[in-house]
Amino acid sequence: MEEVKIGLLGFGTVGKGVYELIKKNQDLIQKRTGIKLSIKKALVRDPQKHKGYPEELFTTEPDEVFKDPEINIVCELIGGEHPAKEYILKALELGKEVITANKAVLAKWGDEVWGTADKLGRFLGFEASVGGGIPIIKTLKEALIGNDITSIIGIINGTTNYILTRMLEENLSFEKALNEAKEKGYAEADPTLDINGMDSAHKIAILASLAFGFFIPVEKVYVEGIENVSVLDLMFAKDFGYIIKLLAFAIKGENEVEVRVHPTLIPENHVLASIRLNYNALYITGNFVGEVLLYGLGAGKEPTASAVVGDIIDAVEHRLFKKTSFIKYPLTKKDNFYKIKPMDEVESKYYFRFSAIDRPGVLSKISGVLGEHQISIASVVQIGRQKPGESVPIVMLTHETKEKNVKLAFKEIEKLDVVTDKPIKLRIL
Amino acid sequence: MEEVKIGLLGFGTVGKGVYELIKKNQDLIQKRTGIKLSIKKALVRDPQKHKGYPEELFTTEPDEVFKDPEINIVCELIGGEHPAKEYILKALELGKEVITANKAVLAKWGDEVWGTADKLGRFLGFEASVGGGIPIIKTLKEALIGNDITSIIGIINGTTNYILTRMLEENLSFEKALNEAKEKGYAEADPTLDINGMDSAHKIAILASLAFGFFIPVEKVYVEGIENVSVLDLMFAKDFGYIIKLLAFAIKGENEVEVRVHPTLIPENHVLASIRLNYNALYITGNFVGEVLLYGLGAGKEPTASAVVGDIIDAVEHRLFKKTSFIKYPLTKKDNFYKIKPMDEVESKYYFRFSAIDRPGVLSKISGVLGEHQISIASVVQIGRQKPGESVPIVMLTHETKEKNVKLAFKEIEKLDVVTDKPIKLRIL
Numbered sequence: 018m019e020e021v022k023i024g025l026l027g028f029g030t031v032g033k034g035v036y037e038l039i040k041k042n043q044d045l046i047q048k049r050t051g052i053k054l055s056i057k058k059a060l061v062r063d064p065q066k067h068k069g070y071p072e073e074l075f076t077t078e079p080d081e082v083f084k085d086p087e088i089n090i091v092c093e094l095i096g097g098e099h100p101a102k103e104y105i106l107k108a109l110e111l112g113k114e115v116i117t118a119n120k121a122v123l124a125k126w127g128d129e130v131w132g133t134a135d136k137l138g139r140f141l142g143f144e145a146s147v148g149g150g151i152p153i154i155k156t157l158k159e160a161l162i163g164n165d166i167t168s169i170i171g172i173i174n175g176t177t178n179y180i181l182t183r184m185l186e187e188n189l190s191f192e193k194a195l196n197e198a199k200e201k202g203y204a205e206a207d208p209t210l211d212i213n214g215m216d217s218a219h220k221i222a223i224l225a226s227l228a229f230g231f232f233i234p235v236e237k238v239y240v241e242g243i244e245n246v247s248v249l250d251l252m253f254a255k256d257f258g259y260i261i262k263l264l265a266f267a268i269k270g271e272n273e274v275e276v277r278v279h280p281t282l283i284p285e286n287h288v289l290a291s292i293r294l295n296y297n298a299l300y301i302t303g304n305f306v307g308e309v310l311l312y313g314l315g316a317g318k319e320p321t322a323s324a325v326v327g328d329i330i331d332a333v334e335h336r337l338f339k340k341t342s343f344i345k346y347p348l349t350k351k352d353n354f355y356k357i358k359p360m361d362e363v364e365s366k367y368y369f370r371f372s373a374i375d376r377p378g379v380l381s382k383i384s385g386v387l388g389e390h391q392i393s394i395a396s397v398v399q400i401g402r403q404k405p406g407e408s409v410p411i412v413m414l415t416h417e418t419k420e421k422n423v424k425l426a427f428k429e430i431e432k433l434d435v436v437t438d439k440p441i442k443l444r445i446l
Numbered sequence: 447m448e449e450v451k452i453g454l455l456g457f458g459t460v461g462k463g464v465y466e467l468i469k470k471n472q473d474l475i476q477k478r479t480g481i482k483l484s485i486k487k488a489l490v491r492d493p494q495k496h497k498g499y500p501e502e503l504f505t506t507e508p509d510e511v512f513k514d515p516e517i518n519i520v521c522e523l524i525g526g527e528h529p530a531k532e533y534i535l536k537a538l539e540l541g542k543e544v545i546t547a548n549k550a551v552l553a554k555w556g557d558e559v560w561g562t563a564d565k566l567g568r569f570l571g572f573e574a575s576v577g578g579g580i581p582i583i584k585t586l587k588e589a590l591i592g593n594d595i596t597s598i599i600g601i602i603n604g605t606t607n608y609i610l611t612r613m614l615e616e617n618l619s620f621e622k623a624l625n626e627a628k629e630k631g632y633a634e635a636d637p638t639l640d641i642n643g644m645d646s647a648h649k650i651a652i653l654a655s656l657a658f659g660f661f662i663p664v665e666k667v668y669v670e671g672i673e674n675v676s677v678l679d680l681m682f683a684k685d686f687g688y689i690i691k692l693l694a695f696a697i698k699g700e701n702e703v704e705v706r707v708h709p710t711l712i713p714e715n716h717v718l719a720s721i722r723l724n725y726n727a728l729y730i731t732g733n734f735v736g737e738v739l740l741y742g743l744g745a746g747k748e749p750t751a752s753a754v755v756g757d758i759i760d761a762v763e764h765r766l767f768k769k770t771s772f773i774k775y776p777l778t779k780k781d782n783f784y785k786i787k788p789m790d791e792v793e794s795k796y797y798f799r800f801s802a803i804d805r806p807g808v809l810s811k812i813s814g815v816l817g818e819h820q821i822s823i824a825s826v827v828q829i830g831r832q833k834p835g836e837s838v839p840i841v842m843l844t845h846e847t848k849e850k851n852v853k854l855a856f857k858e859i860e861k862l863d864v865v866t867d868k869p870i871k872l873r874i875l
Contacts, residue, residue: 034734038592038734039592041733041734042592042593042594042733042734045594046591046592048659049591049659050591144589150590150732150734150735150736150738151738152581152584152585152588152589152590152738155581155584155585155588155589156581156584156585156589159581159584159588159756159759159760160573160581160584160585160753160756161579161581161752161756162475162478162479162755162756162759163467163468163471163475163751163752163755163756163758163759164471164752165471165474230477230478288720288741291717291720303579303752304470304471305463305467305470305471305579305748305749305751305752305755306579306742306743306748306749306752306753307579307742307743307746307748307749308742308743309579309580309581309740309741309742310727310739310740310741310742311738311739311740311741312717312738312739312740312741313735313736313737313738313739314735314736314737317736319734319735319736320734320735320736322592322734323590323592323593323732323734323735324589324735326591326592326734327588327589327590327591327592329592330588330591330592331588
């Protein structure tokens with residue numbers, strides 16, 4: 018029987034989850050693998066803050082984890098960019114196998130971090146960085162290794178999905194839905210990175226890098242958040258048979274890939290439309306497997322701990338059996354023959370909502386501008402005015418067109434004197 | 447660069463899929479892994495039947511695969527029980543890593559087959575045996591290894607799901623829907639094992655063994671097929687807000703497990719209710735990960751080939767790096783402290799449909815018998831008669847009760863002179 022001692026960097030939500038999982042399921046894991054897992058040290062800022070756990074678990078001195086020869090596996094669970102990145106690199110260089118839940122570090126410096134692990138022959142597990150307990154990384158790296166992955170489309174942020182679900186189903190305002198999410202623990206105190214789409218952007222950068230085999234840093238991801246999605250648009254979309262979700266896309270074209278995050282109208286009979294509340298779901302298409310969907314809780318203490326422990330067992334295997342990290346993705350060096358498609362060139366169907374004065378000829382003016390920019394309208398709804406002089410919404414669905422056409426058309430439409438508010442555009446799946 | 451030569455036993459649908467996948471994605475796989483896969487030999491009965499493939503690929507002599515020292519990986523893709531089982535054992539004993547898509551052999555002799563692989567330290571891949579391209583085996587064995595798996599509930603037969611979808615959505619008769627499934631290639635010429643639930647039973651026996659850690663042979667699985675599901679019941683269920691699917695269950699209780707397959711009413715807002723046509727979906731619950739759903743094509747040439755090739759790469763890793771098969775499930779020897787719960791003891795809510803003469807007091811008679819057997823009714827719908835003397839349907843939903851109560855009550859109800867046809871019972875999720 019092999020005992021494996023683990024060092025934790027950080028003891029926040031995820032760290033506590035890992036500790037509790039190992040405590041609770043230690044015997045079961047040992048029965049399954051022959052390996053007894055135990056956590057030897059956890060690096061924290063203030064041990065006083067972690068009452069109720071064994072005192073000797075904690076240290077404030079990084080080297081008590083890094084330099085302990087008994088600790089072969091280090092889990093970086095402090096989050097943020099620094100010193101997380103430096104800790105990951107240091108642990109790899111000191112010969113540890115490393116597990117991280119840190120999407121920001123991978124999405125920003127994946128080439129360096131993956132490259133270092135690869136060069137040193139170390140295991141670097143990051144299942145917990147995307148989709149909580151959903152086994153998306155293992156599925157891409159291992160189960161679907163025989164496939165050319167042609168697209169990944171997913172809901173990979175639970176906070177925004179919760180908010181959009183509650184806005185639609187209970188007619189809540191954005192603020193009310195956000196507050197509810199905070200109360201339930203589905204949104205952090207500062208939910209900025211969730212709301213503005215950056216959390217999803219980090220995650221899709223990691224997935225796109227894995228799927229397509231070259232490093233795609235988060236700066237290359239086009240991002241729109243849900244700040245401008247209103248109950249009005251959720252309702253209009255629903256009337257047209259669509260549900261609005263914050264979707265992340267990684268799509269492979271002939272010579273280019275599209276990597277983007279934005280609110281999107283999904284036909285209501287599509288499986289992704291049925292993903293409610295704080296659940297995540299990922300739709301992967303491979304050239305042999307066809308479509309595969311993975312669904313589950315994309316965050317939270319326990320699901321994330323499940324992912325970390327799955328990686329720990331892989332790390333143990335790697336170490337015990339000197340298994341080389343032989344699935345070499347992302348290919349960090351060459352082979353980036355693919356380019357990222359500029360957003361201007363991305364084609365999509367659109368949902369537009371204009372606010373305009375209800376006066377004869379308004380619709381013809383707006384549609385005239387759209388026509389000039391090769392945007393053809395699939396359907397249109399104009400709601401009659403309630404009071405004279407009030408502005409009314411005009412909602413349109415378009416056929417496929419390029420983003421740049423929409424941008425140019427909107428510039429002109431915004432200038433029309435009959436248009437009373439900033440027009441809304443949302444893409445359709 | 448390592449070249450890995452593979453032997454195929456059988457060259458039917460799945461064999462052809464594997465051949466085509468490796469041909470098409472060989473370079474991609476090599477770029478990812480450094481390994482060049484190639485198929486050296488395929489054992490077939492009649493090479494003349496496989497025109498269009500290289501002639502030298504085929505042999506009718508098993509030992510040309512088994513005794514070839516260059517072939518380290520053997521894929522058993524002939525299906526059926528014999529000689530498939532003997533071939534798997536022989537390949538393991540001759541030192542090959544083995545991949546199989548054979549659910550029947552594993553569900554019947556899993557203890558022997560898994561036990562042999564384990565004893566000899568060989569890799570035995572069986573991802574393709576359940577759920578086609580859906581990575582359910584890898585997810586259970588690896589990604590969720592830290593979890594106590596408390597239940598698996600799934601739609602794991604595409605043929606029956608296709609039939610039930612078409613019956614409900616297009617009001618097709620069972621026969622029409624089945625014929626359509628055959629035309630589309632979703633049902634085999636002889637679909638008996640799909641329709642009667644045995645295909646699902648084989649698969650859930652494998653999954654339950656993996657999840658709970660002791661071998662559960664298919665004979666222990668309670669099975670009902672979809673033969674008795676009528677359009678009428680699909681419609682009534684829909685009126686109550688349920689969709690009927692053929693579900694497979696593996697549920698862990700205190701000291702017992704339930705393993706069963708039967709048509710089931712699912713609340714229509716449940717994700718499993720939205721799985722249409724020939725898709726499969728598996729709902730897994732673990733004590734840390736919570737609920738995870740995997741969804742995709744559960745059969746077919748290309749998805750199944752994707753699963754086989756994923757296993758091939760794991761087998762190569764196992765062989766190259768002498769990785770011991772260290773995730774020891776199912777625990778084939780001891781540890782079967784769990785018992786299978788007898789179906790009579792399983793509790794469920796029920797949907798009943800009785801055909802009865804429309805006469806005062808009928809409902810009270812039927813509900814009287816139910817009451818005597820501790821079955822309490824949650825709601826009831828009695829449709830008025832069309833013509834005098836015609837029998838009418840009485841549909842009921844019950845609260846939780848034991849199977850044996852239902853059996854006893856039905857025995858009495860069937861004898862009532864006002865009851866004109868065999869009563870229907872379906873369980874509710």
